[in-house]
Amino acid sequence: MSTPPAADRRRALRLALASCLTLCLAACDSGAKPEESAPSRGGWPRTLDSVKGKLTLDAMPQRIVSTSVTLTGTLLAIHAPVVASGASAANSKVTDEQGFFTQWSEVAKQRGVTPLYQGEPNAEAIIAAQPDLIVMAGTGGDSALKLYEQLSQLAPTLVVNYDDKSWQELATLLGHATGREADARAAIAGFDAEAAAAKARIKLPPQPTAALVYYEDGSGANLWTPQSAQGKLLQSLGFTLATAPDSVKGNTSMGLRHDIIQLSGEKFAAGLRGRSIMLFNADQGQVAQVLANPFLADNPAVRGKQVYAAGLDTFRLDYYSARNLLERLRKQFG
Structure with a gap:
């Protein structure tokens, strides 16, 4: 059998090297971190x-x-x-x-x-x-x-x-x-x-719960609605959200928003319903401030000392802060 021309031998060698390289890359890819998946290459545009x-x-x-x-x-x-x-x-x-x-x-x-x-x-x-x-x-x-x-x-x-x-x-x-x-x-x-x-491990505080961001000066709060990320997470865990009556709802800020109801001034105390309060963007120091607020002295949650802090990083909920919130709820109510 005749020997293949030099050009054919070189072409075969290049193909063999390319095949080896492909196998090596595949082996490297198999060690990718399990939490990261391959992106979807199809469907574009x-x-x-x-x-x-x-x-x-x-x-x-x-x-x-x-x-x-x-x-x-x-x-x-x-x-x-x-x-x-x-x-x-x-x-x-x-x-x-x-x-x-x-x-x-x-x-x-x-x-x-x-x-x-x-x-x-x-x-x-x-x-x-x-x-x-x-x-x-x-x-x-x-x-x-x-x-x-x-x-x-x-x-x-x-x-x-x-x-x-x-x-x-x-x-x-x-x-x-x-x-x-x-x-x-x-x-x-x-x-x-x-x-x-x-959800299976926690024992809920008295329901319903008012979930809110408390103003630092104690003059009001932003109440999370059922449409908010915070409200949806609490509801998925079995909480019942306390809502404000239409008569005390304040204006929204920064455009038309679905996640908050502003409560301030005379409407603040009247708008807070529920038997417990969950403070977002807050630590234990703010729990003491709410309990000491004279405008909330008649609030059922304040009277019963059913006020809790969800953590400072819960002002905006993403994957990371939501996981932190789960851990805090397990510790508080587990």
Whole structure:
């Protein structure tokens, strides 16, 4: 049998090397962390439902910029490729030195997420991060909606409302938008299993429960509604939410919101119903303040000393802060 020409031998050698390389890469991939799934490569382009209408993405995003510190936590939980994020004021009781929420700040550092600005949105900083997708909140104090028209001309911009969704609903929505559906499902399944275990172990305080963020000066509170992420989580654990009568409901702030009812002034005490109070964005020090508030002296929960702190990191609920909340509830009521 004749010897193959040199060109054929070289071609066969290249094919063999390529095959070996493919096998090596497959072996390396098999050692990936189990909490991170392979992104969905198919289904592109895909059209998303945005607050601002339909948004079509030609390919799976590789450089995501979040202008909402609230949405960043959920994006990190589903392993979306976030390269930069807006931030809040630094070194507060709920943020680190970069202005990132403490519940996920270490994760952001490990993944190299850059803080763009603290507080006021900055269009130049957002564009300088070279995003192929900008994620923006439609409501809330971290909304950059006033920059939408400018930014949407430069990069695909997805506007999401978080005031009427649980973090699980946000994870599902953002998972579809970023091709991280499998990671979203995994995060939700893991958390739901933890929540079910917690529900089976805790003994609820007297119901119903008023879930709220207490104003530091003691003049009022933001009462979480059943549509809020906080309200939905408590209800999933068996809590019954106390609601305010229509006669005392205050105005909403920062646009039309579904997650809070503002109670202040004379309407504060009259609007707080329920036999227990759960304080969000609060520690034990604030429990003492509520119990000592003379305007709430006749409140049933205050009289019965059924006032509890959900933790400082629960002002915005994402995967990370929701897990922290579960642990605190287990300790308080387990």
